[in-house]
Amino acid sequence: MRRVRTAVAVLALAGATLGTAASTAGAAPAEAARATAVCPTGWGSGAKGGATSGADHLEDIRAARHDCYDRIVFDVPGGGSRVGYHVQYVDRLYADPSGKYIPVAGGAILEIRIGAWSYDVERGVPTYPGKVGKALPGVNVSGYRTFRDTRFGGSFEGQTQVGLGVRARLPFRVTRLNDRVVVDVAHSWTS
The missing domain is CATH 1.20.5 (Single alpha-helices involved in coiled-coils or other helix-helix interfaces)
Structure with a gap:
């Protein structure tokens, strides 16, 4: 027992x-x-755009790093959810309307157009201090996994143009939020 x-x-x-x-x-x-981190990769690399119902003023551009992607944000206070955009990969960046070639470092170039002026048209004063062909003021992308360079293309007919140099042609997404447009570029094609 x-x-x-x-x-x-x-x-x-x-x-x-x-x-x-x-x-x-x-x-x-x-x-x-x-x-x-689980990283989404189904964004694709084709051109993306969103219509606008009116132009406002771009006041700031900033960048951030995340586990799966690098991010650039365009702040347009008062723009609401109607701020337009067009983002696509290009072989070379040319300032609009001059056609001046702007070199952008990196393995690929994203041309970003935001439906907002970089200056107050009525008062004739800048709302964003970018200079054509120069790096974006206050945006330092050194040490980023995907971003390599930024260049200001100018502001013409209610649109502001930016060149974003990235490591390679990688998937990206564009999100229009209240008073800003966000562009995320993935670190890779796979998670």
């Missing part, structure tokens, strides 16, 4: 140990999955 009780106790202890080991082993991959 003592042997049976001992055997039952040993089996119960072994079962508890195996159950704990199994639950710990099952938790390890789940924890690892949470620690690794």
Whole structure:
């Protein structure tokens, strides 16, 4: 009888140990999955655009790094969700309307057009201090995984043009939010 009780106790202890080991082993991959970012890659690299119902003033351009992509944001206060945009890969960047070639470093160039002036037309004063052909003021992309360079293309007929140099032709998405347009460029084609 003592042997049976001992055997039952040993089996119960072994079962508890195996159950704990199994639950710990099952938790390890789940924890690892949470620690690794899941990166969407279905954005594509084709041209993207959104219509506008009126032009406002571009006041700031800023950039940020994320786990899966690099981001550039165009702030247009008062623009609401009607700020237009057109974003596409180009072989070379030319300032509109002069046609002046603007060199942009990187393996590929995204031309970004935002439906907003970079100056106040009525008062004749700049709202964004960009200079044609120069790097974007206050936007430092050194150390970014995808972004390599930024260049201001100018502002003409209610549109502001920017050249964004990226590491390679990678998928990107454009999101129009209240008072801003956001362009995300993925770090790779696969997650």
